[in-house]
Amino acid sequence: xxxxxxxxxxxxxxxxxxxxxxxxxxxxxxxxxxxxxxxxxxxxxxxxxxxxxxxxxxxxxxxxxxxxxxxxxxxxxxxxxxxxxxxxxxxxxxxxxxxxxxxxxxxxxxxxxxxxxxxxxxxxxxxxxxxxxxxxxxxxxxxxxxxxxxxxxxxxxxxxxxxxxxxxxxxxxxxxxxxxxxxxxxxxxxxxxxxxxxxxxxxxxxxxxxxxxxxxxxxxxxxxxxxxxxxxxxxxxxxxxxxxxxxxxxxxxxxxxxxxxxxxxxxxxxxxxxxxxxxxxxxxxxxxxxxxxxxxxxxxxxxxxxxxxxxxxxxxxxxxxxxxxxxxxxxxxxxxxxxxxxxxxxxxxxxxxxx
Numbered sequence: 001x002x003x004x005x006x007x008x009x010x011x012x013x014x015x016x017x018x019x020x021x022x023x024x025x026x027x028x029x030x031x032x033x034x035x036x037x038x039x040x041x042x043x044x045x046x047x048x049x050x051x052x053x054x055x056x057x058x059x060x061x062x063x064x065x066x067x068x069x070x071x072x073x074x075x076x077x078x079x080x081x082x083x084x085x086x087x088x089x090x091x092x093x094x095x096x097x098x099x100x101x102x103x104x105x106x107x108x109x110x111x112x113x114x115x116x117x118x119x120x121x122x123x124x125x126x127x128x129x130x131x132x133x134x135x136x137x138x139x140x141x142x143x144x145x146x147x148x149x150x151x152x153x154x155x156x157x158x159x160x161x162x163x164x165x166x167x168x169x170x171x172x173x174x175x176x177x178x179x180x181x182x183x184x185x186x187x188x189x190x191x192x193x194x195x196x197x198x199x200x201x202x203x204x205x206x207x208x209x210x211x212x213x214x215x216x217x218x219x220x221x222x223x224x225x226x227x228x229x230x231x232x233x234x235x236x237x238x239x240x241x242x243x244x245x246x247x248x249x250x251x252x253x254x255x256x257x258x259x260x261x262x263x264x265x266x267x268x269x270x271x272x273x274x275x276x277x278x279x280x281x282x283x284x285x286x287x288x289x290x291x292x293x294x295x296x297x298x299x300x301x302x303x304x305x306x307x308x309x310x311x312x313x314x315x316x317x318x319x320x321x322x323x324x325x326x327x328x329x330x331x332x333x334x335x336x337x338x339x340x341x342x343x344x345x346x347x348x349x350x351x352x353x354x355x
Contacts, residue, residue: 065152298323
């Protein structure tokens with residue numbers, strides 16, 4: 001398919017700048033794939049579509065406070081540093097993006113902290129246009145990470161045009177976040193409150209967890225028209241034996257396996273075996289999920305339903321949503337969502353794609 005097929009005009013006022021006051025009280029659009037019917041609900045109504053023996057699979061990654069601000073040594077120029085991933089734990093070497101990039105070259109040093117005591121040196125360039133940054137810190141690794149994370153703030157997407165506030169430290173994180181590594185929140189999971197997680201248990205719905213560390217590529221506005229030629233981003237993912245067992249019980253009983261978020265869908269479809277069951281996995285995925293064409297969706301081998309958000313035009317998350325729900329039904333639903341005033345983006349409203 002072509003990139004232009006996923007382009008749509010989104011009024012700026014429909015991009016959510018803040019989360020809903022209560023996690024599970026955002027709006028929920030329900031898209032029924034078989035009938036094409038669309039319903040309008042509150043997110044906490046989602047349990048009405050599922051029951052005993054079904055499995056909800058969550059991504060328990062934890063967002064790191066990846067955006068730091070420092071000053072360039074000697075010039076005092078303000079530099080934004082965006083932590084992408086740790087390259088070498090022993091040498092405190094990180095892959096980062098810097099802004100403005102033109103001012104930062106190999107050999108330059110950036111100072112952090114109120115007293116500028118933490119110094120990092122640019123020791124190389126990285127393949128994504130970033131820099132390899134070596135932090136000069138004498139303490140233990142966990143102590144070092146705690147220190148730089150204390151200097152950072154939640155890495156809100158660039159389309160959220162406001163400063164980070166205290167509320168973001170809580171709301172740009174799922175209530176079940178456990179394993180550090182993401183620089184984007186798994187957006188669908190943000191809608192689940194602690195109360196809703198308890199209601200899942202009371203309804204005898206299984207909660208399964210896997211880990212996918214979400215990278216910035218998920219938010220990129222793609223440029224290449226031919227989707228088959230897009231660069232496939234790699235994300236670290238881990239699927240445990242426990243997650244496999246819970247989903248197996250649902251599959252063998254003919255119950256639902258609900259992917260909470262596009263990152264979870266990607267992980268499930270990466271680790272599913274030829275027998276239709278999930279297998280343990282610890283590695284990287286570059287699976288690219290898109291519709292096969294305008295009339296034929298991606299054929300998911302494990303996930304039966306998808307909980308997701310309303311994504312930006314031409315984004316990878318939109319490709320995956322259309323893959324699961326079908327191109328025409330999803331784009332029709334997006335047109336209706338705009339008409340009905342649904343909020344888009346990481347802090348926006350939610351969509352359930354089910355039969």
